[in-house]
Amino acid sequence: MSGSSNVGMHIDHVADEDPQKLAEFEARIDAGELIEPDDWMPAAYRKGMLKMAEHHANSEIIGALPEGEWITRAPSLRRKLALTAKVQDEIGHGQMLYRISQDLGKTRDQMLRDLITGRTKYHNVFNYPAPTWGDIAMIQWLIDGAAIMNQKTLADGAFGPYVRTMRRINMEEAFHFKSGEDMVLTLMTGTQRQREMCQEAFDRWWYPSIMFFGPPDKPNSEQLPPMRWRMKTELNDSLRQRFVNRFAPAALDLGLKIHIVTKDPDGIVTSKTPDKNLRLNEQTGNWQFTAPDWDEFYRVIRGHGPCNRKRLALRRLSYEQGRWVRKAVLKGSTALPPAA
Amino acid sequence: MSKIREHITLVEGDLDTPIEGDLEPYVIFTQLATGRPYIYAGWVDAIDAAMAIQFGREHYGQDQKCVGLWAIPKPAITAGGAEMTARGRYEVFLRAESGEPHRSAGCVEAESSREALDTARRDISGAAEARSIWVALSERIVATGPDDVIWRLTDQTYRMARGYASEVRAKWEEVRARKDIEEYEKDDLKEMF
Incomplete structure (x- = not known):
């Protein structure tokens, strides 16, 4: 569903590298060539790509949790089939991205364990709740829409296995987005009650989706390794602006209102006011908007979002309860399921 | 989230x-x-070839029309780094352009494996110019059968973007038309009724 927009890296990343090999590596990147796992690469590049692919994989399997919970309550057979297929896709993306990470030197079992013991993170956006079917529509429209924008730029990156995986993922994300758009349109052309549910879900997800692209860029972002080595290819703020330019007018056309909201600790909106800054700047062609509350962003990242503990608890339970299956696969019939 | 699953306590540590x-x-x-040709799709982790094929069909065979699938254990495929000393037939895969997936090009x-790579460069069309060559021992390739149905025969459009295109378009037209009507009625509504 979503790539990491932020690859933390220190400035002394190439201090120990052979200058000639590093120059050749950077020349290949500048020439638009793709780096393959067997090629020489700086240690910091391998480490950064592992961190990025692992974070992305974690996000895929955690992101599927709130959606999976809605399969049994989907409003029609076609929606149920589509949501089942979508959740299967997301878990599949996780499997492909873990596979890339495995090739970069970490076992999948270790990655799954690090995720559920809190040693590694997943995308912040999945720490928000999905209390109604409207949220499922909004996740597929806004969050998958944001993910496609981000992943299209990641598909222009330089690491071959990651680039090829992004292309394959984007093909499936196009289905998620289109069916999400269909769901939002259905709700907004439906009854008064459906439109209200859709508006409430939009109020919950608009700002998380604007924050989806990560915090504002540092002034020298283009010179730092993630962009210089084309691990990512576009600034967070420029992706964010493109997202607002695409989705703010679409939301208004649908009859949705764009609000600044306050939320309770469970992520439910307690008050809202129209975003008075929201308007098209005719000169720049960009839609202006009120910046998100970045304190909230950092608070949620540090583990204090509405659903951080719920998501990890369910993932950890699944890992622990799935142990007999993995044992049975590995050791044949000697492992039996636990007594109910 | 279902009520039961919502209240699982997080075990820490x-x-x-x-x-x-x-x-x-x-x-x-x-x-x-x-x-x-057979085109590189990706990897799966499996306990054996049968599971790899099953997993591969489900994972890589469902998003595009697909009639055949190969699964090759990692140690049986090489680009020259690790060497296989087995005598026999080797399948050759070529990456024509940087970033493209490898495609099967003959045997x-x-x-x-070293000799297979050399022979491929000489005998297989396109191999000399390829960006990368893989060879795999043919006897280690596990394949689906000619009668296996991988791509399901039922309607799959619910899991493809194009399955929604015309509905989405029609609904947008409805939304825009409604907006136009509202705009048109905006001024006269109060006085008329």
């Missing part, structure tokens, strides 16, 4: 079960039409 380790990696290739008989 380390797991009390040992590290389990990973399964074996298999490379999966898919064939999109009979007689066409060669050789005493070792």
